[in-house]
Amino acid sequence: MAAQDLVGQRIKAIRRQRGLSQAQLAHPELSDSYVSLIESGKRTPTPAVLELLAQKLDCSLTYLVNGVTAEQMEDLEVGLSFARMALENGEVAEARRRYAELLADGNLLGLASLRVEARYGYALASEACGEVAEAISMLEELGGSETEAMTQERKIAVALALCRCHRERGDFSAAVQVGEHALETMARSGWSDALIELGATLLSVYLARGDMLRAGHFAAELIAAAEALGTPRASVASCWNAAYVAEQAGRAEEAIALIERALAIQSETGEPRNLARLRQAHANLVLRLRPEDLEKSRDLLLRAQREMEAAATSTFDRAQGALARAWAAIVLHQPEQAMEYAQSAIDLVRGASGSLETQGALLLSQARLLLHQDDEAAAELDSVSHRLETTPATRKAAEDWMTIAELRRRIGDDRQSVAAYQRALACAGL
Structure with missing residues (x-):
């Protein structure tokens, strides 16, 4: 049902509760025929008219527009704030529970923007808890029924998360389809930081499925786009994933240089979660590409572990860190410790x-x-x-x-x- 239909229904219901006719509600500022059109959903009232009708009906404008009282709206916003805070602090199970409670609240039905935030947050929390299928289901719903209620930035974020989740499940075809379609439809007017990050996720999928030719060309395209934008966020995303392309192509020193460039930028401007993930990526590359620096690699991995434990990193990030530490322990002939790390990752x-x-x-x-x-x-x-x-x-x-x-x-x-x-x-x- 359209928003204007819901507004019209609420005006009609409150008018009847107040014992008013359409003519009485309209007089003297409006015509009764105009009120009739609003109530039937055939006209969308202007903000000024809505404010006037709220005064005449002795109800809050918030309720007339959204179907909730100001107090209920405040409760929902506070609930979203707590859920968001839990997710940012790495309390992913708590965040998922809070988002689920919000989505079960009937007052959220008429609040498109808050509903989108709750569903997106629930998807991210589900992914972080390892419930990837649940996350994919929610993200696909968002990309379908909620498209009109989303900003361009949110659409990109949903596509990125969906591409990443398909990759984590090993469904590379679905991941590529999501990423390429999103870039085709949303990058027509030029690149942005968010689109570069989406592109970097798509690049990781090309690598995962072994499409080195496409990965090489696309990595160069992303780096050029990031340089044109000139923003730290775009530079980190493009260099980070281009490093993996260089690694797979056998260009070890180029890979190390790219990841260290990304790490330097992130250290100056980035937030703790991405810094922890990037620190781990750097440690992993050093471990794989510079076997002569094994002790340094282990120290880097342990530092990355401490940073990940302090930041809101995902289950997959922590598992990848444990796997890297397991491999380092094997190389150092510490099999008991390697088993402990590998089992924790599993x-x-x-x-x-x-x-x-x-x-x-x-x-x-x-x-x-x-x-x-x-x-x-x-x-x-x-x-x-x-x-x-x-x-x-x-x-x-x-x-x-x-x-x-x-x-x-x-x-x-x-x-x-x-x-x-x-x-x-x-x-x-x-």
């Missing part, structure tokens, strides 16, 4: 991110091999192999099968090692 994302669960299980297998627990390592590999058999044939899947093949070989299971190598080749299209 527990954080269980059922929400197959990709991160797979990485955790592979690290557990490697740690168990270091402890000469071959049977337990083989069981972990069986579980991972079963999961990979139902996932898309991407470059990442090929890398995972290669890891499985090498671990099977170390266990002495040559038959399954060969089968895993064949799976890897098939995923790579060979």
Whole structure:
């Protein structure tokens, strides 16, 4: 039902409660036919007329426009403020509960902008709790029924979150479709900070599915757009994700330089949550690309962990940090600690991110091999192999099968090692 229909219905209901006819309500400033048109939803009253009618009906303008009293509106705004604060402070379960309570409040139905904020906040809190399917469902509803009530910035934020959630679930096709459609429709008049960040998320999807040609071209496009904008926010987003493209292309020093440039900018201008995530990304790159700096990598990872614990980072960010620390522990021949980190990562994302669960299980297998627990390592590999058999044939899947093949070989299971190598080749299209 249109907003003007609801306003008209409220005017009609209150007029009848007051025992007034349309003519009595209209006199002397308005005509009774105009009041009739307003009540039937055929005319949209101006703000001045609404204020006049509120005075005549002895009700608040807030109630006439939104269907709630001023006190109810204040309660809703306070509730949203507390939910938002909980999410920003990393109390994601509490934030999700508060947003759910707000969405169940019937007073929110007629308040489009507050309803959009509550649904978007609930989606982000659900994602942070690992309930990615629930987050996707809410974000898709927002992108459909609530489009008219959203600002351009909010539309971009919804598209970015939806693209990211599809990526986390491993549905790269859906992630690309969302990201490309949003950029096609919203970047026609030029780039903005928010659109650069959406583009950076889309770039991460190209990388995840192994589309290096598209990723290389798009990374250059994003960096050029960010330089043209000249804003810190755009520079951080473009350099951060372009670093991963450089890494995958074998340009290690360029990757480190890009991530350090992003970190320097974020350290000066950014908020704690993104700084913690970027610090972890930097530590991960150093760990992977500069094996001679292993001790430095571990120190960076521990610093990133402390910052993430103090900031409102997501479940996935914390899981990725735990996986990086597990790998560092394996390289340092600390298998017990590696198992602890890997298991904590799996527990954080269980059922929400197959990709991160797979990485955790592979690290557990490697740690168990270091402890000469071959049977337990083989069981972990069986579980991972079963999961990979139902996932898309991407470059990442090929890398995972290669890891499985090498671990099977170390266990002495040559038959399954060969089968895993064949799976890897098939995923790579060979």
